[in-house]
Amino acid sequence: MDNGNSASSRDVAYVLHPYTNLEVHKSAGPQIITSGKGIYVQDEEGKEYIEGMAGLWCASLGFGEERLVKAAERQMRTLPFYHVFASKSHLPAIDLAEKLIGMAPVPMSKIFFANSGSEATDSVVKLVWYYNNALGRPEKKKIISRQRAYHGVTVAAASMTGLPFNHRDFDLPIEGFIHTDCPHHYRNALPGESEEAFSERLAANLEQLIEDEGPDTVAAFIAEPVMGAGGVIVPPKGYFEAIQPILKKHDILFIADEVICGFGRTGNMFATETYNLQPDMITMAKALSAAYLPISAVMINERVADVVYENSGKIGSFGHGFTYSAHPVSAAVALETLNIYEERDIVSHVRSVMGRFQDGLRAFEDHSLVGEARGVGLVGAIEMVEDKDSKENFAPSASVGVHVAARCLEHGLIVRNLPGDIITLCPPLVITESEIDMLLERLRMALDDTVSFLGK
Secondary structure: OOOOOOHHHHHHHHOOOOOOOHHHHHHHOOOOEEEEEEOEEEEOOOOEEEEOOHHHHOOOOOEOOHHHHHHHHHHHHHOOOOOOOOOOOOHHHHHHHHHHHHHOOOOOOEEEEEOOHHHHHHHHHHHHHHHHHHOOOOOOOEEEEEOOOOOOOOHHHHHHOOOHHHOOOOOOOOOOEEEEOOOOHHHHOOOOOOHHHHHHHHHHHHHHHHHHHOHHHEEEEEEOOOEOOOOOEOOOOOHHHHHHHHHHHOOOEEEEEOOOOOOOOOOOOOHHHHOOOOOOEEEEOHHHOOOOOOOEEEEEOHHHHHHHHHHHHHHOOOOOOOOOOOOHHHHHHHHHHHHHHHHOOHHHHHHHHHHHHHHHHHHHHHOOOEEEEEEEOOEEEEEEOOEOOOOEOOOHHHOHHHHHHHHHHHOOEEOEEEOOOEEEEOOOOOOOHHHHHHHHHHHHHHHHHHHHHHOO
C-alpha cells in the first residue's frame, strides 16, 4: 500500500515536471530511474532499458563513466567553486576554453561559458544586439530562425524556437524574432520537387523575407545543422550552400546551434564540418560534459569578439554572465570528457557503427506505419502516417506515437515521442553494433504491437 512516503508520491507532491501534462501526471505518477551503466538505465522496480535518447540527447558516453566521476571529485577537493567575473579566473576554465578553441571546426576567437543550451542561445541574442549597438546599427536587431527549430526555453531562446508548445500561453515569441521555412523535404516539398530545387526555393523565400523586413533590420540567422526536437530534420541537399551566401550578402551573422549535434553525433566532431558551415558563433552544451554536469558554451569568432571587447572598453564593462559560468567542477568534467573523446577516438567509433544504425532506421520505411525514416550519424527518427501515399497523419486522438513509445518501454527501450507521431532516437555514442541491433529490434516489436492495437 502506498503510505504517501514512496518516491512516486513525493514526486507528485513536490516536483513540477518540464514537458509534462501535469494534470495527467498527478494520477499517473513518474517512472523513477535509479541507476545506469553503459547505454542502459534501470528503474526502481529493477527493469533495465536501453536509453535510446541518451537521456535528453546528451549522455554521449553513457552512464557510469568512472573517469568523469573522478574528475569531478578531484576538482571538488581542490576548488569546488569560483567565478570568472571581474577579471577572476581559474585553471579549469582556462584549460577548457583553450581546448575548445583548438577543436573549433572554423576559426574562433573566444569562449563564453554558461550552464545550459538555453542560456547559450539566449546569450547569443544579447551578443548580437550588443555587437550591432557597438557598430552604431541600433535598428539591425531582428533574428531569423525556422519553423520547428528548437533553441531553448528562456524568453529569447523560446522566441527563436519554432514549436507551438513552447509559445502557447507564454506570450511568445516576443517582438523581433521571425521564423522562416522548415527545411523538411518529406513534408514541405512540392510534388516532384528535388531536394536541390526545394533548397533553392527556401533560400529564395529567406531572401524575400529579409528584403521585406529590411536588411538593415535583420541581425542574425540561427540554425541547428540537424533540427533535433523538431523531429530530427536533416537538411536537404544544397540547403546551407544556398542559405549562407544570402547571409553574407546582407551582413547577417550566422549562428550554428550545435547543442545537440556537437561532439561526434553526426560523424564529425561538429556538424559544422558535416555540412560545411561557416558560422560566426557556435553554441554547444549537452555532450560537452557528456551530460554529467551542467555546462554550455558559445564560440565567438574574431570579427564579433573584437567588437565586443572594444565596446566593453568604451562603456566600462561587458555586463553579462551567470554565477556558475565556467563553474570549475563542470569545466573539469567537460575537459575530461573532451580528452576521452580524443583518446578513444569517439568520432571513428561513431563512423564505424552509424551505417548500421542508419540502414536499420531506413529499413523501417517498409513498415506499414512508417512514412519516413531519417537521420545522420547516431541520431534519427521515424515518422508514422495513416496513409503512405498521401502522407496523411493519424488523428491526434489516435495517440499512435504515444502508444509506440509506451510499447517501447514495455520492450525495454526508451525513446521520445514528438508531436506528429515522430519517434526519435539519439543513443549514447558508445553504443555497439550488437546493441544497435537490439535497439532496432525492440522498436520494431513496438511498431508491430501498435499495428495490432490499431487493427491495421
